[in-house]
Amino acid sequence: MASMRFSVVRLRAAVPAAVLCLLVLAALLLGDRAVQTASDAVAASFPLLILDAGHGGQDGGAVAADGTNEKDINLSLTLTLDDLLRSLGFRTLLTRSDDTLHETPDATTVRERKVGDLRYRLQLTQEHPDSILISIHQNQFYDPRYDGAQVFYSDNHPQSEALAQCLQESIVKTLQPDNTRRIKESGEEIFLLNQTKVPAVMVECGFLSNPEELKMLKNETYRKQLAATIVNGLLDYFRNRT
Numbered sequence: 319m320a321s322m323r324f325s326v327v328r329l330r331a332a333v334p335a336a337v338l339c340l341l342v343l344a345a346l347l348l349g350d351r352a353v354q355t356a357s358d359a360v361a362a363s364f365p366l367l368i369l370d371a372g373h374g375g376q377d378g379g380a381v382a383a384d385g386t387n388e389k390d391i392n393l394s395l396t397l398t399l400d401d402l403l404r405s406l407g408f409r410t411l412l413t414r415s416d417d418t419l420h421e422t423p424d425a426t427t428v429r430e431r432k433v434g435d436l437r438y439r440l441q442l443t444q445e446h447p448d449s450i451l452i453s454i455h456q457n458q459f460y461d462p463r464y465d466g467a468q469v470f471y472s473d474n475h476p477q478s479e480a481l482a483q484c485l486q487e488s489i490v491k492t493l494q495p496d497n498t499r500r501i502k503e504s505g506e507e508i509f510l511l512n513q514t515k516v517p518a519v520m521v522e523c524g525f526l527s528n529p530e531e532l533k534m535l536k537n538e539t540y541r542k543q544l545a546a547t548i549v550n551g552l553l554d555y556f557r558n559r560t
């Protein structure tokens with residue numbers, strides 16, 4: 319394992335940003351096989367990536383004026399992100415892969431089911447202490463003017479902030495040049511980030527309350543672009559990680 323790790327470190331150091339970006343593009347354009355071999359050796363030594371599509375089942379999350387449920391955009395985006403990351407050889411684990419909440423045996427109310435489901439998601443991070451949590455959500459505000467992605471981070475692990483910064487910068491650089499939002503430390507209101515001990519971020523990808531952004535979030539091509547920018551930010555984080 320030691321020699322494997324050495325070669326991976328050397329390879330990581332030798333792979334410039336442009337090549338990593340090309341790997342992402344190649345994965346998008348060519349599918350799994352073309353980039354599998356090149357990326358396997360690099361990605362296999364990285365932490366497990368726990369991808370968390372916010373809400374699900376009876377918990378729809380935010381609801382847009384046209385009835386679009388946040389949970390559906392979250393899931394679609396997360397599945398795309400998962401495809402992309404696995405194409406690059408990363409190990410991933412989804413907190414949900416369909417429109418359900420995790421079953422909690424004793425839960426009778428929707429609220430109890432939501433709490434049970436969040437505890438299950440937290441448990442996944444506890445079972446994999448060498449993991450990174452990336453939670454995908456959409457924002458909503460009473461004033462429809464506001465738009466743009468914003469990344470929140472947990473203060474329980476020193477690497478969370480750096481990861482959030484890389485993701486925010488990647489989104490701004492490649493998709494939202496006018497976005498002036500800054501990353502923000504989460505508080506008690508975000509249960510998963512507040513409780514988990516692994517590096518953890520929540521990407522609020524956009525505002526369902528902004529008609530233009532809602533239209534984009536409902537567009538599959540835009541969601542692929544968003545997923546690619548998240549991957550690029552993640553690669554930046556891994557390159558800069560000490």
Ligand SMILES: [Zn+2]
Binds near residue numbers: 379380456
């Ligand atoms: Zn949400």
